[in-house]
Amino acid sequence: GNSVTQMEGPVTLSEEAFLTINCTYTATGYPSLFWYVQYPGEGLQLLLKATKADDKGSNKGFEATYRKETTSFHLEKGSVQVSDSAVYFCALSEAVYSGGGADGLTFGKGTHLIIQP
Amino acid sequence: DAGITQSPRHKVTETGTPVTLRCHQTENHRYMYWYRQDPGHGLRLIHYSYGVKDTDKGEVSDGYSVSRSKTEDFLLTLESATSSQTSVYFCAISEPGNYGYTFGSGTRLTVV
Numbered sequence: 001g002n003s004v005t006q007m008e009g010p011v012t013l014s015e016e017a018f019l020t021i022n023c024t025y026t027a028t029g030y031p032s033l034f035w036y037v038q039y040p041g042e043g044l045q046l047l048l049k050a051t052k053a054d055d056k057g058s059n060k061g062f063e064a065t066y067r068k069e070t071t072s073f074h075l076e077k078g079s080v081q082v083s084d085s086a087v088y089f090c091a092l093s094e095a096v097y098s099g100g101g102a103d104g105l106t107f108g109k110g111t112h113l114i115i116q117p
Numbered sequence: 118d119a120g121i122t123q124s125p126r127h128k129v130t131e132t133g134t135p136v137t138l139r140c141h142q143t144e145n146h147r148y149m150y151w152y153r154q155d156p157g158h159g160l161r162l163i164h165y166s167y168g169v170k171d172t173d174k175g176e177v178s179d180g181y182s183v184s185r186s187k188t189e190d191f192l193l194t195l196e197s198a199t200s201s202q203t204s205v206y207f208c209a210i211s212e213p214g215n216y217g218y219t220f221g222s223g224t225r226l227t228v229v
Contacts, residue, residue, distance in 0.1 A: 008157075034218075043207060044160075044220040089159060093218075104150045104175065104209070105218055109159040 002027045006090045006108035013080055014116055021075040021111045023064075023090035031092040033057075033066055033073040034105065038087045047075075047088070085115045120144040123208050123221040130228055136195040138224050140208030142188075146219075148211045149191040150175075151183060153204040154223070160207065166191055198228045 006023045013019060025031065032051045036044040048057030053068035062077045073090060090108040121142045130136050140149060148167055152160040162175030164183040172183050180202060182194045195202055208221040 036220075043222045046217055046219075049217070104148075104152075104162050104165050104211075105160075107159040107161075109157060 002031070002092060002094060002106045004090050004092055004106055004108035006088075007111055008109055010112040010114050012114045012116065015082055016079045017115075019075070019077040019080045019084075019113070021088055021090075021113070023073045023075065023108060025071050025073065025090075025092050027071075027092055027094055029094050031094040033064070034091045034093070035062070035064055035073070035075050036089040036091060036107075038089065038110070040086070044089065080113075080115050082115045082117050085113055087112050121208060121210055121219055121221045123206075123224050125224060126222065127225045128227070130198050130226070132199060132228055133197050136198050136226065136228075138193045138206055138208075138226070140191045140193070140221060142191075142210045144210060144212070144219070145188060146210040146212040147188075148213075149185065150209040150211075150218075151181070151191070151193045152207045152209065153177065154207060155204050163193065163206075195226075198226075200228050202226065203228045 003026045034049045035047040037047045038044050048059040050057040050066035053066055056065045064073050064075045066073055087110045089110045091105040093105050124139045150165045151163040153163055154160045161177045163177055163181050164175055166172045166185040169185055184192045206224045209218045211218045
């Protein structure tokens with residue numbers, strides 16, 4: 001079956017540091033890949049996505065590149081802020097249309113990111 | 118997200134009682150999902166629906182049932198709540214081709 005593995009943390013960084021959160025996946029087909037962010041007490045928000053190999057998703061200074069050869073989708077940001085403190089989830093979807101369907105999303109366990117001023 | 122609402126937001130119930138959580142969407146999306154979020158497990162799929170009256174089981178469906186009588190509503194029922202079902206429950210919606218899933222704000226359920 002499908003699975004997603006990501007570092008769980010907590011990951012603690014100083015403001016303006018470089019961020020990498022690793023994510024690797026196992027899938028039988030050609031999944032779409034996602035990063036979701038969850039701020040304290042809130043639901044999940046889509047941060048970025050990539051739907052095919054070599055695609056780069058980006059949003060709010062975060063980036064991730066779909067690497068089929070290494071089955072990875074690592075999240076990066078050049079300079080983090082205190083407001084980036086949250087839990088980050090890597091996820092995949094292998095539905096036929098990749099927009100929804102029988103299998104929904106398969107999530108990693110989440111990475112708790114703490115940014116100190 | 119304003120297009121998807123969950124109710125109640127918080128609930129405390131006793132072991133053995135039935136509980137129903139509601140997910141309501143205004144986006145007319147075809148697919149709806151129920152997930153539970155637990156520390157150390159991330160989010161796991163309980164049940165999903167691919168149309169009115171069309172539902173199927175996810176990874177952790179034991180002890181849960183669902184119903185979808187209208188496009189906009191997806192109900193999750195715990196027939197006899199147990200302490201192991203204490204969790205945060207999230208509903209999500211999606212539509213084929215738009216490559217995105219929208220999540221509700223969650224329901225925090227405590228079974229005592």
